[in-house]
Amino acid sequence: QKEVEQNSGPLSVPEGAIASLNCTYSDRGSQSFFWYRQYSGKSPELIMSIYSNGDKEDGRFTAQLNKASQYVSLLIRDSQPSDSATYLCAVALSGNTGKLIFGQGTTLQVKP
């Protein structure tokens, strides 16, 4: 079983719609969760971090965490073509080593 799993997609949504990206992880002791956005040919860029169960909102982005289900998601409201990118879910392993395990990423396509 992979440590962090994402559906590779592509996930295609029309402009203005809500894009929902999902991620599951296997380490029950993990406490820190991150969403990175990576445009083609560019480096990963941190867009959201979440540490507690529930929702965390930042502009058009909402991260949701459910530790009991070992599930973290990212919602993008009012999706724009500029949101088209690969979204990487990253989980910090328990033990405070700083080691991040990344999922394979979900490619999002927002169509005008």
Next chain:
Amino acid sequence: DTAVSQTPKYLVTQMGNDKSIKCEQNLGHDTMYWYKQDSKKFLKIMFSYNNKELIINETVPNRFSPKSPDKAHLNLHINSLELGDSAVYFCASSITTGGAETQYFGPGTRLLVL
């Protein structure tokens, strides 16, 4: 000013050669990392240094040797390059605030081994 910088941006070389990639961060972070992203976009940690001390050393061939001359620099030397080493190598640095660590990535070095 670029927070995490890497050189070179592109590296094309022949199999069997030895090459180095350099990374510098001007954020004052204590921890730096090397990641490898393969053709399937899977990003995997290779090494981590905290204030010049090796913290994480994943199952990486010993042809790969990181060196941290000071906490602002983390270089990666690769001996006897192989075709499978072709990938994008990202350097990152991190800061811990309120018990939570956040990593910031450099622009990447695209290595192609022929």
